[in-house]
Amino acid sequence: xxxxxxxxLIVVLVFGAQFAFAQSDKAVFAGGEFDPAALPEPVVFLxxxxxxxxxxxDAAPAIPQSIRNNRYFQESQRLAALxxxxxEEGDYDASSEYAQEAVRYxxxxxxxxxxxxKIKEANDAIxxxxxxxxxxVSSGAAGQYPAECAEAQGHYETSLSARSSEDWDxxxxxxxxxxxxxxxxxxxxxxxxxxxxxxxAWAVSKxxxxxxxxxxxxYGDPFQWKVIYNANxxxxxxxxxxxxxxxxxxxxxxxxxxxxxxxxxxxxKTYNPxx
Numbered sequence: 001x002x003x004x005x006x007x008x009l010i011v012v013l014v015f016g017a018q019f020a021f022a023q024s025d026k027a028v029f030a031g032g033e034f035d036p037a038a039l040p041e042p043v044v045f046l047x048x049x050x051x052x053x054x055x056x057x058d059a060a061p062a063i064p065q066s067i068r069n070n071r072y073f074q075e076s077q078r079l080a081a082l083x084x085x086x087x088e089e090g091d092y093d094a095s096s097e098y099a100q101e102a103v104r105y106x107x108x109x110x111x112x113x114x115x116x117x118k119i120k121e122a123n124d125a126i127x128x129x130x131x132x133x134x135x136x137v138s139s140g141a142a143g144q145y146p147a148e149c150a151e152a153q154g155h156y157e158t159s160l161s162a163r164s165s166e167d168w169d170x171x172x173x174x175x176x177x178x179x180x181x182x183x184x185x186x187x188x189x190x191x192x193x194x195x196x197x198x199x200x201a202w203a204v205s206k207x208x209x210x211x212x213x214x215x216x217x218x219y220g221d222p223f224q225w226k227v228i229y230n231a232n233x234x235x236x237x238x239x240x241x242x243x244x245x246x247x248x249x250x251x252x253x254x255x256x257x258x259x260x261x262x263x264x265x266x267x268x269k270t271y272n273p274x275x
Contacts, residue, residue, distance in 0.1 A: 067116045072109035076102045118168045125175035126163060129156045132182050141185050144192070144263020152181040193217050193274060194265035199249045209242055216273035217265065218253055227254055 079102035086095035133152055136142050142149045155178035162170035194217055199207050209229050214222035229242045231252045238244050245251075255261050259274055 063113060063117070064120075067113055067120075070109055070112050070116075072105045072112055076105035076109055079105060118172075122159075122163055122168045122171040122175070125172045125179075126156075126159050129159060129175040129178035132179050136182055136185055141263070143266035143269060144194070145182075145185055146264050148181050148185065152178040155181065191272060192260045192262040193253075193255075193271055195253055195255075195261035195263060197251050197253055197265040199245050199247050199251060201247045207245065207247070209245065212251070217271035218274070219256060220274050224256065227256060228252075 079098045083095045083098035083102060086092075086098055129152070133149070133156060136145070136149060136152075155174045159171045159174035159178065162168075162174055197212060197218070199212075201207070205211075209225040210222045213219050213225040213228055218224075219227070225242070228251055231254050232249075233239045235249055235251070236242070236244065237246055250264075253261060253265075257274065
Protein backbone atom coordinates (compact mmCIF):
# COMPACT_ATOMS: atom_id res chain seq x y z
CA UNK A 1 0.00 0.00 0.00
CA UNK A 2 1.42 3.37 -1.03
CA UNK A 3 0.89 6.15 1.49
CA UNK A 4 0.04 9.46 -0.13
CA UNK A 5 1.12 12.52 1.83
CA UNK A 6 1.57 10.38 4.96
CA UNK A 7 -2.20 10.02 5.32
CA UNK A 8 -3.55 6.52 6.05
CA LEU A 9 -7.21 5.75 6.62
CA ILE A 10 -8.58 2.45 7.91
CA VAL A 11 -12.22 1.46 7.50
CA VAL A 12 -13.02 -1.16 10.12
CA LEU A 13 -16.01 -3.44 9.68
CA VAL A 14 -17.17 -4.00 13.24
CA PHE A 15 -20.01 -6.24 14.40
CA GLY A 16 -22.91 -3.81 14.23
CA ALA A 17 -21.11 -0.63 13.14
CA GLN A 18 -18.49 0.81 10.82
CA PHE A 19 -15.76 3.24 11.81
CA ALA A 20 -13.23 5.18 9.81
CA PHE A 21 -10.18 6.59 11.60
CA ALA A 22 -7.52 8.85 10.18
CA GLN A 23 -3.92 9.09 11.23
CA SER A 24 -4.83 12.36 12.89
CA ASP A 25 -7.17 10.39 15.23
CA LYS A 26 -10.13 12.35 13.87
CA ALA A 27 -13.18 10.17 13.17
CA VAL A 28 -14.28 10.73 9.58
CA PHE A 29 -17.27 8.39 10.00
CA ALA A 30 -18.89 6.42 12.79
CA GLY A 31 -22.13 4.49 12.32
CA GLY A 32 -25.05 5.23 10.05
CA GLU A 33 -24.68 5.26 6.27
CA PHE A 34 -21.20 4.73 4.89
CA ASP A 35 -20.12 7.02 2.02
CA PRO A 36 -16.72 5.87 0.66
CA ALA A 37 -16.64 8.79 -1.78
CA ALA A 38 -16.14 11.17 1.12
CA LEU A 39 -12.98 9.41 2.24
CA PRO A 40 -9.45 10.32 1.14
CA GLU A 41 -7.18 7.67 -0.35
CA PRO A 42 -5.90 5.10 0.32
CA VAL A 43 -8.40 3.04 2.32
CA VAL A 44 -7.88 -0.38 3.91
CA PHE A 45 -10.91 -2.60 4.65
CA LEU A 46 -10.47 -5.08 7.48
CA UNK A 47 -12.98 -7.43 9.15
CA UNK A 48 -13.00 -6.75 12.89
CA UNK A 49 -12.12 -10.35 13.71
CA UNK A 50 -8.75 -9.88 12.03
CA UNK A 51 -8.08 -6.78 14.12
CA UNK A 52 -9.14 -8.56 17.31
CA UNK A 53 -6.80 -11.44 16.58
CA UNK A 54 -3.93 -9.06 15.90
CA UNK A 55 -4.62 -7.03 19.03
CA UNK A 56 -4.83 -10.01 21.34
CA UNK A 57 -3.19 -13.13 19.97
CA ASP A 58 -3.52 -14.86 23.35
CA ALA A 59 -7.30 -14.78 23.05
CA ALA A 60 -7.41 -16.44 19.64
CA PRO A 61 -6.92 -20.06 20.82
CA ALA A 62 -9.99 -19.70 23.08
CA ILE A 63 -12.21 -20.10 20.01
CA PRO A 64 -11.56 -23.29 18.01
CA GLN A 65 -10.54 -22.62 14.42
CA SER A 66 -13.42 -24.74 13.13
CA ILE A 67 -15.86 -22.38 14.88
CA ARG A 68 -14.08 -19.09 14.28
CA ASN A 69 -13.52 -19.68 10.57
CA ASN A 70 -17.21 -20.32 9.86
CA ARG A 71 -19.06 -19.67 6.60
CA TYR A 72 -20.40 -16.31 7.82
CA PHE A 73 -16.93 -15.12 8.76
CA GLN A 74 -15.57 -16.23 5.39
CA GLU A 75 -18.36 -14.41 3.59
CA SER A 76 -17.73 -11.23 5.60
CA GLN A 77 -14.09 -11.38 4.52
CA ARG A 78 -15.06 -11.88 0.89
CA LEU A 79 -17.46 -8.93 1.01
CA ALA A 80 -14.88 -6.75 2.75
CA ALA A 81 -12.45 -7.52 -0.05
CA LEU A 82 -15.10 -6.60 -2.64
CA UNK A 83 -15.81 -3.36 -0.77
CA UNK A 84 -12.11 -2.56 -0.94
CA UNK A 85 -11.72 -3.37 -4.62
CA UNK A 86 -14.92 -1.46 -5.50
CA UNK A 87 -13.61 1.56 -3.67
CA GLU A 88 -10.27 1.34 -5.48
CA GLU A 89 -12.17 1.22 -8.79
CA GLY A 90 -14.21 4.28 -7.84
CA ASP A 91 -17.52 2.41 -7.60
CA TYR A 92 -18.52 3.92 -4.29
CA ASP A 93 -22.14 2.77 -4.37
CA ALA A 94 -21.08 -0.84 -4.77
CA SER A 95 -18.41 -0.39 -2.09
CA SER A 96 -21.04 0.90 0.33
CA GLU A 97 -23.37 -2.04 -0.39
CA TYR A 98 -20.58 -4.57 0.03
CA ALA A 99 -19.52 -2.93 3.29
CA GLN A 100 -23.05 -3.10 4.68
CA GLU A 101 -23.35 -6.77 3.70
CA ALA A 102 -19.95 -7.50 5.23
CA VAL A 103 -21.20 -6.08 8.52
CA ARG A 104 -24.37 -8.19 8.34
CA TYR A 105 -22.38 -11.37 7.82
CA UNK A 106 -19.96 -10.39 10.57
CA UNK A 107 -22.95 -10.12 12.93
CA UNK A 108 -24.17 -13.55 11.81
CA UNK A 109 -20.69 -14.91 12.45
CA UNK A 110 -20.69 -13.41 15.93
CA UNK A 111 -24.05 -15.04 16.71
CA UNK A 112 -22.90 -18.37 15.28
CA UNK A 113 -19.70 -18.36 17.34
CA UNK A 114 -21.60 -17.52 20.53
CA UNK A 115 -24.07 -20.35 19.92
CA UNK A 116 -21.39 -22.93 19.12
CA UNK A 117 -19.40 -22.00 22.23
CA LYS A 118 -22.56 -22.34 24.34
CA ILE A 119 -23.26 -25.77 22.84
CA LYS A 120 -19.68 -26.81 23.55
CA GLU A 121 -19.99 -25.63 27.15
CA ALA A 122 -23.18 -27.66 27.56
CA ASN A 123 -21.60 -30.78 26.08
CA ASP A 124 -18.51 -30.40 28.27
CA ALA A 125 -20.63 -29.93 31.42
CA ILE A 126 -22.74 -33.00 30.63
CA UNK A 127 -19.62 -35.06 29.97
CA UNK A 128 -18.18 -33.95 33.33
CA UNK A 129 -21.40 -34.93 35.13
CA UNK A 130 -21.42 -38.38 33.53
CA UNK A 131 -17.76 -38.89 34.35
CA UNK A 132 -18.41 -38.04 38.00
CA UNK A 133 -21.45 -40.34 38.20
CA UNK A 134 -19.52 -43.20 36.60
CA UNK A 135 -16.65 -42.71 39.02
CA UNK A 136 -18.89 -42.79 42.09
CA VAL A 137 -20.39 -46.08 40.89
CA SER A 138 -17.05 -47.66 39.93
CA SER A 139 -15.44 -46.61 43.22
CA GLY A 140 -18.07 -48.47 45.21
CA ALA A 141 -19.34 -45.31 46.90
CA ALA A 142 -22.80 -45.42 45.32
CA GLY A 143 -24.06 -47.89 47.90
CA GLN A 144 -23.04 -45.54 50.71
CA TYR A 145 -24.61 -42.47 49.10
CA PRO A 146 -27.84 -43.62 47.43
CA ALA A 147 -29.71 -40.36 48.03
CA GLU A 148 -26.91 -38.24 46.59
CA CYS A 149 -26.53 -40.54 43.59
CA ALA A 150 -30.27 -40.48 42.92
CA GLU A 151 -30.32 -36.68 43.10
CA ALA A 152 -27.28 -36.36 40.84
CA GLN A 153 -28.79 -38.82 38.35
CA GLY A 154 -31.94 -36.70 38.27
CA HIS A 155 -29.95 -33.55 37.52
CA TYR A 156 -28.00 -35.42 34.84
CA GLU A 157 -31.18 -36.60 33.12
CA THR A 158 -32.55 -33.07 33.30
CA SER A 159 -29.41 -31.80 31.58
CA LEU A 160 -29.85 -34.34 28.77
CA SER A 161 -33.48 -33.34 28.33
CA ALA A 162 -32.57 -29.65 28.27
CA ARG A 163 -29.90 -30.29 25.65
CA SER A 164 -32.41 -32.15 23.48
CA SER A 165 -34.65 -29.07 23.69
CA GLU A 166 -31.68 -26.82 22.84
CA ASP A 167 -31.95 -25.18 26.25
CA TRP A 168 -28.20 -24.81 26.54
CA ASP A 169 -28.18 -22.72 29.72
CA UNK A 170 -30.57 -25.16 31.39
CA UNK A 171 -28.39 -28.10 30.36
CA UNK A 172 -25.28 -26.42 31.76
CA UNK A 173 -26.95 -25.54 35.06
CA UNK A 174 -28.38 -29.04 35.59
CA UNK A 175 -25.08 -30.74 34.73
CA UNK A 176 -23.21 -28.53 37.20
CA UNK A 177 -25.79 -29.39 39.87
CA UNK A 178 -25.10 -33.10 39.30
CA UNK A 179 -21.38 -32.53 39.77
CA UNK A 180 -21.90 -30.37 42.86
CA UNK A 181 -24.10 -32.96 44.59
CA UNK A 182 -21.32 -35.54 44.28
CA UNK A 183 -18.41 -33.16 44.84
CA UNK A 184 -17.69 -34.12 48.47
CA UNK A 185 -17.79 -37.90 47.87
CA UNK A 186 -14.26 -39.25 47.98
CA UNK A 187 -14.95 -42.89 47.26
CA UNK A 188 -15.87 -45.85 49.38
CA UNK A 189 -14.14 -46.16 52.74
CA UNK A 190 -13.71 -49.87 53.41
CA UNK A 191 -13.38 -49.25 57.14
CA UNK A 192 -16.37 -46.90 57.45
CA UNK A 193 -19.50 -48.14 59.19
CA UNK A 194 -22.91 -47.07 57.91
CA UNK A 195 -24.29 -43.76 59.12
CA UNK A 196 -27.86 -44.58 58.06
CA UNK A 197 -30.13 -47.59 57.88
CA UNK A 198 -33.48 -48.06 56.12
CA UNK A 199 -35.93 -49.99 58.28
CA UNK A 200 -37.14 -53.26 56.74
CA ALA A 201 -40.29 -55.24 57.48
CA TRP A 202 -40.39 -57.30 60.67
CA ALA A 203 -41.12 -60.42 58.65
CA VAL A 204 -37.92 -59.90 56.68
CA SER A 205 -35.38 -58.82 59.27
CA LYS A 206 -37.09 -58.50 62.66
CA UNK A 207 -36.25 -54.80 62.70
CA UNK A 208 -36.70 -52.93 65.95
CA UNK A 209 -34.40 -50.46 67.68
CA UNK A 210 -33.13 -53.17 70.05
CA UNK A 211 -32.20 -55.54 67.23
CA UNK A 212 -30.74 -52.80 65.02
CA UNK A 213 -28.47 -51.54 67.81
CA UNK A 214 -27.27 -55.09 68.40
CA UNK A 215 -26.04 -55.66 64.86
CA UNK A 216 -22.23 -55.65 64.44
CA UNK A 217 -22.23 -52.78 61.93
CA UNK A 218 -24.30 -50.66 64.35
CA TYR A 219 -23.04 -51.03 67.93
CA GLY A 220 -22.98 -54.76 68.55
CA ASP A 221 -24.84 -53.93 71.74
CA PRO A 222 -28.67 -53.90 71.85
CA PHE A 223 -28.60 -51.80 75.03
CA GLN A 224 -27.48 -48.87 72.84
CA TRP A 225 -30.97 -48.71 71.27
CA LYS A 226 -31.62 -45.42 73.09
CA VAL A 227 -28.81 -43.77 71.10
CA ILE A 228 -30.67 -44.55 67.88
CA TYR A 229 -34.02 -43.62 69.42
CA ASN A 230 -32.86 -40.21 70.62
CA ALA A 231 -31.32 -39.43 67.24
CA ASN A 232 -34.49 -40.33 65.34
CA UNK A 233 -37.44 -39.41 67.57
CA UNK A 234 -38.82 -36.89 65.10
CA UNK A 235 -38.92 -39.54 62.35
CA UNK A 236 -41.08 -42.00 64.28
CA UNK A 237 -44.87 -42.11 63.77
CA UNK A 238 -45.27 -41.80 67.54
CA UNK A 239 -42.18 -40.01 68.87
CA UNK A 240 -42.87 -41.14 72.43
CA UNK A 241 -43.15 -44.80 71.41
CA UNK A 242 -39.74 -46.32 70.53
CA UNK A 243 -41.36 -49.70 69.84
CA UNK A 244 -43.17 -48.46 66.73
CA UNK A 245 -41.01 -47.96 63.65
CA UNK A 246 -42.25 -48.21 60.09
CA UNK A 247 -40.51 -49.97 57.17
CA UNK A 248 -38.88 -47.45 54.85
CA UNK A 249 -37.90 -45.07 57.64
CA UNK A 250 -34.28 -43.95 57.29
CA UNK A 251 -32.62 -44.04 60.70
CA UNK A 252 -29.45 -42.14 61.54
CA UNK A 253 -26.82 -44.26 63.32
CA UNK A 254 -24.67 -41.82 65.37
CA UNK A 255 -21.09 -42.70 66.22
CA UNK A 256 -20.47 -43.44 69.91
CA UNK A 257 -16.75 -44.20 70.00
CA UNK A 258 -15.41 -41.77 67.42
CA UNK A 259 -15.79 -44.41 64.72
CA UNK A 260 -16.04 -43.31 61.08
CA UNK A 261 -19.57 -43.64 59.74
CA UNK A 262 -20.50 -42.71 56.21
CA UNK A 263 -23.40 -43.33 53.87
CA UNK A 264 -26.22 -45.87 53.89
CA UNK A 265 -26.06 -49.47 55.11
CA UNK A 266 -25.46 -51.74 52.11
CA UNK A 267 -26.57 -55.38 52.37
CA UNK A 268 -23.92 -56.37 49.82
CA LYS A 269 -21.06 -55.04 51.87
CA THR A 270 -19.21 -56.75 54.72
CA TYR A 271 -18.52 -54.40 57.64
CA ASN A 272 -15.94 -54.74 60.34
CA PRO A 273 -17.68 -54.93 63.74
CA UNK A 274 -17.51 -51.90 66.00
CA UNK A 275 -14.80 -52.53 68.59
